[in-house]
Amino acid sequence: MGSQLIGDPGAQESESAEMGISYVQVLNGDTVSLPIGTLVEVIVPFDPTAGPFNVKRSATTADFLLLGIVAGQAIPVGGSGRVTVEGVAIALFDAATTQGDVVTQSTGTAGLCKDNSTTAVASKTIGTVLKSNAVSPYTSYIYVHKT
16 A cells, blocks of 8 residues: 555555555645644545545534545645545544544544544544553544545
């Protein structure tokens, strides 16, 4: 696996130093910069002729639009960047995390993840916590599940 550019019909999957991690190239359609670790969701349907699709911070109400975690560097407003859709990523959380718990979207802060204990939510679970963290700021390594 390597980098996969969705929305570019001529794009090829390329080798990556981060074996086992899949990314997609996206455009920031939100009104704020999206820092590394932000949980994002799709806001425009995928169209292979239109180039990369737009994303925004995840909402605080559960939906089925979750895509993945911003990776590599922050994505400025209107800019493009990478989102981890499968593999290990650093994620921002709204509270402490416990290794082995499932990850869902925060119900309190847009763009953050929530440690949801062991309660998996069908099609709304983004991954699994790989490292516990009880110290603010709450960042943890997670394994992003491909949906």
